[in-house]
Amino acid sequence: MRGRAILLVPSGLLIGVVLVLPLVMLLVISLMQRNPNGGIVWGSFTADAYISFLWERGFSGERELNWDYVAIFLRSLGLAGSATVTSFVIALPTALWMAFQPPKRRLLLVFLVTLPFWTNLLVRNYAWMLLLRVDGLFEQILHATGLLTGRLGILYTPTATAIGLTYSFLPFMLLPIYLSIEKIDRRLLEAAFDLGADRWRVLTRVILPLSMPGIAGGVVLVFIPGIGAFISPELLGGGKTMMVGNLIQAQFGYSRNWPLGAALAFVLLALVLAATYLHRVRFRSAP
Amino acid sequence: MGVGDGDGGAAPGALSCRNLRKTFGGTVRALDDVSIDIAAGEFFTLLGPSGCGKTTLLRAIAGFEAQDSGSIHLGGQPLDGLPPPQRPVNTVFQSYAVFPHMTVAENVAFALEMQRKPRGMIAARVEEMLALVRLQGLGGRKPSQLSGGQQQRVALARALAAAPKLLLLDEPLSALDLKLRNEMRLELKRLQGETGITFVFVTHDQHEALTMSDRIAVMREGKVLQVGTPTEIYERPSLRFVADFIGEANLIAATRVAPGRFRLAGGEELAATEDAGPEGPVTLVLRPERARLAAPDDTEGQALTGTVDQVVYDGADTTYHLALAGGAGLRLRAPSHGGRAQARVGDGVRVRVEPAALRAVPD
Ligand SMILES: Nc1ncnc2c1ncn2[C@@H]1O[C@H](COP(=O)(O)OP(=O)(O)OP(=O)(O)O)[C@@H](O)[C@H]1O
Ligand SMILES: [Mg+2]
Numbered sequence: 136m137r138g139r140a141i142l143l144v145p146s147g148l149l150i151g152v153v154l155v156l157p158l159v160m161l162l163v164i165s166l167m168q169r170n171p172n173g174g175i176v177w178g179s180f181t182a183d184a185y186i187s188f189l190w191e192r193g194f195s196g197e198r199e200l201n202w203d204y205v206a207i208f209l210r211s212l213g214l215a216g217s218a219t220v221t222s223f224v225i226a227l228p229t230a231l232w233m234a235f236q237p238p239k240r241r242l243l244l245v246f247l248v249t250l251p252f253w254t255n256l257l258v259r260n261y262a263w264m265l266l267l268r269v270d271g272l273f274e275q276i277l278h279a280t281g282l283l284t285g286r287l288g289i290l291y292t293p294t295a296t297a298i299g300l301t302y303s304f305l306p307f308m309l310l311p312i313y314l315s316i317e318k319i320d321r322r323l324l325e326a327a328f329d330l331g332a333d334r335w336r337v338l339t340r341v342i343l344p345l346s347m348p349g350i351a352g353g354v355v356l357v358f359i360p361g362i363g364a365f366i367s368p369e370l371l372g373g374g375k376t377m378m379v380g381n382l383i384q385a386q387f388g389y390s391r392n393w394p395l396g397a398a399l400a401f402v403l404l405a406l407v408l409a410a411t412y413l414h415r416v417r418f419r420s421a422p
Numbered sequence: 423m424g425v426g427d428g429d430g431g432a433a434p435g436a437l438s439c440r441n442l443r444k445t446f447g448g449t450v451r452a453l454d455d456v457s458i459d460i461a462a463g464e465f466f467t468l469l470g471p472s473g474c475g476k477t478t479l480l481r482a483i484a485g486f487e488a489q490d491s492g493s494i495h496l497g498g499q500p501l502d503g504l505p506p507p508q509r510p511v512n513t514v515f516q517s518y519a520v521f522p523h524m525t526v527a528e529n530v531a532f533a534l535e536m537q538r539k540p541r542g543m544i545a546a547r548v549e550e551m552l553a554l555v556r557l558q559g560l561g562g563r564k565p566s567q568l569s570g571g572q573q574q575r576v577a578l579a580r581a582l583a584a585a586p587k588l589l590l591l592d593e594p595l596s597a598l599d600l601k602l603r604n605e606m607r608l609e610l611k612r613l614q615g616e617t618g619i620t621f622v623f624v625t626h627d628q629h630e631a632l633t634m635s636d637r638i639a640v641m642r643e644g645k646v647l648q649v650g651t652p653t654e655i656y657e658r659p660s661l662r663f664v665a666d667f668i669g670e671a672n673l674i675a676a677t678r679v680a681p682g683r684f685r686l687a688g689g690e691e692l693a694a695t696e697d698a699g700p701e702g703p704v705t706l707v708l709r710p711e712r713a714r715l716a717a718p719d720d721t722e723g724q725a726l727t728g729t730v731d732q733v734v735y736d737g738a739d740t741t742y743h744l745a746l747a748g749g750a751g752l753r754l755r756a757p758s759h760g761g762r763a764q765a766r767v768g769d770g771v772r773v774r775v776e777p778a779a780l781r782a783v784p785d
Contacts, residue, residue, distance in 0.1 A: 320519065323521060328505070329484055329506050329513045329581075330507075330512060330533040330581075331508075331533050331584065332507060332532075332536050340532075341523075
């Protein structure tokens, strides 16, 4: 037993150093007073950062409710949610189509799906700016085909942010769904046909239930990073539709409010853990 | 057993396959001019070595594979061009293919739900089916909580629930262990009797085929070689391959010198009743249990002589491996009768071969 326990030391160290230690630091920071010049005032414990999430001090020093941060959280949830739904709607038929290609072509398609990862996310979001901007490619195409006469006017709106998020996270929805569909025993589909099911009911009664683990995985992989995303809202939302990620980034950057940044990060973490827990409860029996 | 003729007046469960051909990749002839007529309510077995086209034939009947040419009629109605869901045919797959995300009851209810039958009717039918395959009370379980044999029963109940006219079974027992397989054989026979549904059963186990079938079709390389009752196939094989594939057989090279008269390589002459065919080289089929060692004082009847090479006792029977005077080998099997061997290794023996026990097949 002792000998085996020793084998766990490296992974324990790794988890301790890369996961627990930063979290503890973040927690400590969130409970300190801010130093207006950046950083924190050591040894000054206070819950100010958490309180200021909901309440701000008015001119006369009394606390007033402030819904700004809550609004940003809700917007983040909304945008991440719509990106999740949109990417699911795109990913499901694509994954279905991919999974029923000949094996060789399937490999090629998976490779193509992962192709965007070879370039930086920032660069790819800039590319979307070029596509969506005034007189950008999309506008030109719409003008040329006569579908649009005025301005597209999407760039620097929440819609652009949602498009950017969907684009960025689509592979994380597509791949798990594809993998779980591909894994389904084809004989089950034949059995369903044999028993009188048409294509639609083979899809809804056999394929979808059996790819639930992949769908759930895709939802988690898109929704959770989506909440904290900051590149797409910054570039495509034009910084006007701030998301939690931008807010946190700002606290550690120009706002110089580390405790608030850390506290916001913890609130986000709590949300994510709650979502993960619910997901666990729902799909406990999934393999 | 009456045989459907594929015409309009055929019984609902009668299957008729006419000149089916199917080629894969331009070269593999999976079905090579297959014509079979199966009567309604018959337990019909397709038997043949691996790759002979049994599964391909079933898939063509079920609609998963379109034949290149030929036609399939069920109850006088053509099935050609109908997709699988529209054929009144269900399949029990070798791998069970039970839906893992549904309970046993949901699996059995599937076909009825696809037909949008009323809920109450479905529930009653599911109960009836579970009772039929002896799985009462297990309707709420998931397939992963069942043994292999139980899963196979679920697959059976599921395929029978919608009362198909024809049930196709592709080696349904091959994944089970021996004891369970024997049990399920009886079970299948019973189910077929109780439901009256036509069964087309695929196996490459000749013992299974002989014990279960009303009739057997022996296949090789996409062709049907012989169709007949188990007795016909075993006692009167029409080809050397059939004789060799079904049961054990001594295959003796010989020359037909006159109708019913044969000369072996060593010069011995044998007679066979029931014989027809041109003179020339043939193979004589002699089942090991149809030859017997002559008693020392027995000098009558048609016989061959040889010496005992080996004696193999396997409980009920003892098999004697002989070297005939002409050099050929011969196996003969006799009941063990309490373990006292009728001859020992090295003994010279006389082997009685009744003319009725010999059958000549073309080479
Ligand atoms: N989809 C396919 N593509 C190419 N060749 C095939 C295909 N299906 C079957 N074959 C070939 O057709 C022939 C008959 O196959 P089939 O599966 O019908 O044999 P079988 O009698 O069922 O054999 P087994 O006892 O091994 O199941 C084989 O040579 C097989 O390789
Ligand atoms: Mg097969």
